[in-house]
Amino acid sequence: MKTADLLERLAENPAPVKSATGGLAVAIAAGGLVSFAAMLAFFGFRPDLAAAIHTWTYWVKFAYPLLLAVITLRSAERLGRPGARARLGWELLPFAVIAVAALVQWTGAAPPERWELLWGHSHTVCPWRIVALSLPLLAGCLWGMRRLAPTRPMLAGAAAGLFAGSAGAWIYAFACNEYSAVFVAVWYTVGMALVGLLGALIGRWVLRW
Numbered sequence: 001m002k003t004a005d006l007l008e009r010l011a012e013n014p015a016p017v018k019s020a021t022g023g024l025a026v027a028i029a030a031g032g033l034v035s036f037a038a039m040l041a042f043f044g045f046r047p048d049l050a051a052a053i054h055t056w057t058y059w060v061k062f063a064y065p066l067l068l069a070v071i072t073l074r075s076a077e078r079l080g081r082p083g084a085r086a087r088l089g090w091e092l093l094p095f096a097v098i099a100v101a102a103l104v105q106w107t108g109a110a111p112p113e114r115w116e117l118l119w120g121h122s123h124t125v126c127p128w129r130i131v132a133l134s135l136p137l138l139a140g141c142l143w144g145m146r147r148l149a150p151t152r153p154m155l156a157g158a159a160a161g162l163f164a165g166s167a168g169a170w171i172y173a174f175a176c177n178e179y180s181a182v183f184v185a186v187w188y189t190v191g192m193a194l195v196g197l198l199g200a201l202i203g204r205w206v207l208r209w
Contacts, residue, residue, distance in 0.1 A: 024144030031140025031164075035133045035171050043044035043129070043175035052177070060101045061184045063177070067190065068094040076141060080148030088109060091162075095189070102185035106170035120147065126176065126183075130191030131198070134161075134168025138199055141209040142206055150207050157203010158196050165195030 052058040070089045106114055122125075141160040150156035169188045179183070 013037050013086050018079075022186075023147050024080070024141070026159060027140035027144035028073070028137065029140075032138040032167060032171075034136035035168055038136070038177055039133055039171050043172075045174050046177040048177065049174070052179070055179065057101075057105070057179050057181050057184075060098065060181045061173050061178070061188070062170070063159070064094055064098045064171065064184060065166040067097070067165035068192070069163055069170055072159055072163040076145065076156065077148070078157050079152060079156040080145040080150045082149055082151045088189065094166075097184045098189070101181040102107060105181045114182075117180040118186060120178045120180055120183040120187075122178060123183065123187050126172075126178070126187045127191035127194060130165060130169045130188065131194050132168075134164040134191075134195045135171050136166035138195060138202075142199070143204060145203075146209070147205060147209055152205035154200050154204040156207055158200035160203060161186050161196040161199020162192060165192035168192075168195065 026206060046052065068091070071094065075091060105117060109117055138161060141164055142157065145160055169192055
């Protein structure tokens with residue numbers, strides 16, 4: 001059969017195609033539910049959450065990973081498309097915001113207080129908790145991105161990892177009782193970066209086609 005004849009026959013009976021983007025959204029939602037359930041099971045909401053929401057540092061900690069998650073999800077979806085170009089733009093905005101907030105808090109604190117702002121009381125476990133809570137989101141995102149046929153699997157995996165890490169950090173913010181923007185700028189970013197690296201390594205393998 002000639003190619004032209006084959007194309008003609010396929011065009012006569014087009015089959016409906018399910019939305020790959022819809023599959024990605026479902027996979028991410030499922031991963032998010034698992035991550036949120038794990039946060040509740042292992043950590044629970046911070047006891048002083050009602051009081052904490054009246055402080056600006058809580059909203060910085062809450063908004064930073066959420067904003068990054070929204071931006072990197074769009075990047076991951078775009079990089080899942082064949083031939084998509086890598087562009088850095090809005091991804092830098094959340095980092096700039098948290099850097100300014102951390103700098104304001106650092107310079108406004110007395111020198112003896114600054115190290116407490118940096119180390120807090122959970123810096124040894126915070127990044128790893130973020131990584132753990134991000135794993136279901138990373139799995140869901142990578143699974144959904146396989147249907148989008150990315151041509152740059154390592155880069156697409158890194159974007160998926162940054163999304164999963166930031167979404168996992170946002171979920172962890174409900175349990176974390178650290179109050180410092182300096183702490184968030186350093187240790188939340190470390191946790192999210194680790195998930196981004198993990199996504200790049202796994203994506204190089206699972207997103208190939």
